[in-house]
Amino acid sequence: MATIGRRNITQLETVEAPGAMLTPIAARLLAVLRIATGFVFLWAFLDKTFGLGYSTAAERAWLNGGSPTKGFLSSIDVGPxxxxFTSIAGAAWADWLFMLGLLxxxxxxxxxxxxxxxxAAAGLMMAFMWIAEWPPAQTTNSGEPTRSSNPVVDYHVIYGLSAAVVALTYAGHTWGLGRWWAGLPIVQKNRWLI
Incomplete structure (x- = not known):
């Protein structure tokens, strides 16, 4: 056990430099953030695929011939x-790209x-969805209120940032398969796959 200032540091904790420490509690909280953020994306995929009755009714499920992009994109009535976005609503390629991205x-x-x-994929998807909803607008093109609560930072920005934070802090190493994944030969040769 080492002593830094008045604090005892056990061998389980990692101290790299002042201000750059990731404590075990922080690692666990980042793992929770990673899993929760992942569940947001996976849940959207499951609900749109099977029509679980939350944002997608059973009769509009992807498996029942519904389009995962048509409802959202066809209702876009604001922004440059x-x-x-309305022109690609319901296109098969858009549905497949969106659903594969969520999954x-x-x-x-x-x-x-x-x-x-x-x-990177989450950031790109959330950026497109932010642009589609266009939170800076207070009213739609037809004059209706958009119900935007913040013109800059909405849930799309938070989800994109959350995905970036967990990636850059190696949050997959805690309660995940990140260490195993990082040790795979293909990942060792292509570090961008981490």
Missing amino acids: FAGF GIGVALILGIGLRVAA
């Missing part, structure tokens, strides 16, 4: 890209593997 991001975050790729 509204026309683009891949959710599984990667929950398992703690491929966090850099998952964070």
Whole structure:
């Protein structure tokens, strides 16, 4: 056991430099953030696929012929890209890309593997969704209130930042498969896969 200032440090704690310490409690909280954020993405995939009755009714489920993007994108009525987003609403390629993104991001975050790729994908997906909803607008093109509660930072920004934080802090190493994943030969050769 070492002593730093008045604090005893056990061998289980890692001290790299002042201000750069990740305590065991912090590592666990980051793991909880990783799993919770992953569950947000995975739940959206499951609800849209099976129509669990939360945001997607059973008759609009993807498995029942519904479109995961049509409801959201066809209702876009604000912002400089509204026309683009409504034009791709319900397109098969958009549905598949969106659903594979939700599934891949959710599984990667929950398992703690491929966090850099998952964070980049989550950031991109959340940026597109933020642009589609266009939170800076107070009213839609038809004059209705948008119900935007913050013109800059909304849940899309928070989810994207959460994915980046857990990737950059190796949160997959705690309560996840991150250490095993990082030791795979293909990941060792391609560090961006961590």
